[in-house]
Amino acid sequence: MASIVWFLLLLLNIAKSCQGGITSHYVRKMEASMDMPIETFPQPLGDNAPEQVHITQGDHIGRSVIISWLTPMDRFPNTVTYWPAGRQHNHKHKARAVTTYYRYYNYTSGYIHHATIKKLKYNTRYFYELGSHKATRRFSFVTPPEVGPDVPYTFGIMGDLGQTYDSNITLEHYISNRKAQTMLFVGDLSYADHYPLHDNVRWDTWGRFVEKSTAYQPWIWTAGNHEIDFLPEIDEYTPFKPYMNRYHVPYRASQSTSPLWYSIKRASAYIIVLSSYSAYGKYTPQYSWLEQEFPKVNRAETPWLIVLLHSPWYNSNNYHYMEGESMRVMFESWFIENKVDLVFSGHVHSYERTNRISNVRYNITNGQSTPIKDTSAPVYITIGDGGNIEGLANSFTEPQPSYSAFREASFGHAILEIKNRTHAHYTWHRNHDNEPIVADSLWLYNRHWYPEEEHSSASNMV
């Protein structure tokens, strides 16, 4: 009897690994991930020169931008001057920032400025200037097109970046990709908490490190566990203190009560950002907000429904295995009912893409806890492979579960090119290749307008 059971189990296992996806056998050089030294990130020249410049969307529809920066010595000037490119004799506009600073144990931050500039024209390059006299610095960005169902738009996706030599390669590769217009960042920014007393100087160096991208295109922020900075041993009791002081998001525009969860519309996408490290049980603020948020999504206006959160719900790596499970239990049925197209997560320092599957039938007595194919389900992408100091998560569960379509322990980033209401092209780029090389790709079909089954392209058949 027992041997028959074993035999059946064996058969099941073989079947399982046959249905399963691809575990890439790409062989990479395993180098230690080391933080770049502090001297790599000097302050810009000039008295009180503005630094750590970063921008993000400033309202719900993309006509406003939050410009944030830091000045080390003096609170003033705390204004930004901006004007649309191209026209002669343009009137220059000025906006005043809200200025703040914070203390973290014995660290005192510089002056942190957040200026929201409003009523911008769509699809327009704007220049902006910060600082004064010899310390004036000029940057520019392009506003998105007006929200609409067939507006093409290209997003980059990155997570768990940190500030190592590998992080530098990830960022440089991303910047060299000229297509991406906005970054969807899935959390874990600076890894300052890797240092004794969570040395907040490492928040400053991170701000300088990423400026060459964050000053020129919006980064849509998600909070990860390395943003919590909760350290009672030194009386630091306020979770997310450095993160929330430095990175502002337009949460009020989506009726959220916390910067840790919010939504924006951009081009043809509706993007919902959730917090894996804030309460999400029934009756909590995040739960109530999300419950009211889904009915507001109009797929005739924004066909692409994308969710960003830090801790993945579907992850077949041994690292952080099932850490996202309790949130999945709370929210997955809503994702299926509302036909979310894509969920991007970080946290696990490797890359993985799932098939469209769901696991919402289970209750505590029925035993039905196996993910099944579901055409209404999102594709889940784990992209925590930015290159931080903790290194790669290179131990996958075996056999590869049937929900996992492709997985590989390499650093990299992804690009999502939305073409129209039905089609989007998704690619993943590993650091050890040149940027144009695609290590995983898929034509994604919109769940509302064209809910057909997708087929992995040949390029990932390694």
Ligand SMILES: *[C@@H]1O[C@H](CO)[C@@H](O)[C@H](O)[C@H]1NC(C)=O
């Ligand atoms: C903060 O305290 C630590 C440990 O005592 C010390 O090494 C560091 O230099 C101090 N930093 C500042 C800015 O005073």
Ligand SMILES: *[C@@H]1O[C@H](CO)[C@@H](O)[C@H](O)[C@H]1NC(C)=O
């Ligand atoms: C980071 O990358 C850039 C561009 O490739 C390179 O010039 C720079 O030297 C790198 N920084 C470090 C510390 O390796």
Ligand SMILES: *[C@@H]1O[C@H](CO)[C@@H](O)[C@H](O)[C@H]1NC(C)=O
């Ligand atoms: C659990 O699922 C089983 C089988 O689908 C069903 O019969 C039962 O009513 C469910 N229990 C509850 C409390 O919903």
Ligand SMILES: *[C@@H]1O[C@H](CO)[C@@H](O)[C@H](O)[C@H]1NC(C)=O
């Ligand atoms: C949408 O984009 C895809 C991919 O570029 C294209 O094949 C398709 O024809 C487009 N649909 C429409 C209605 O233009």
Ligand SMILES: [Fe+2]
């Ligand atoms: Fe994380």
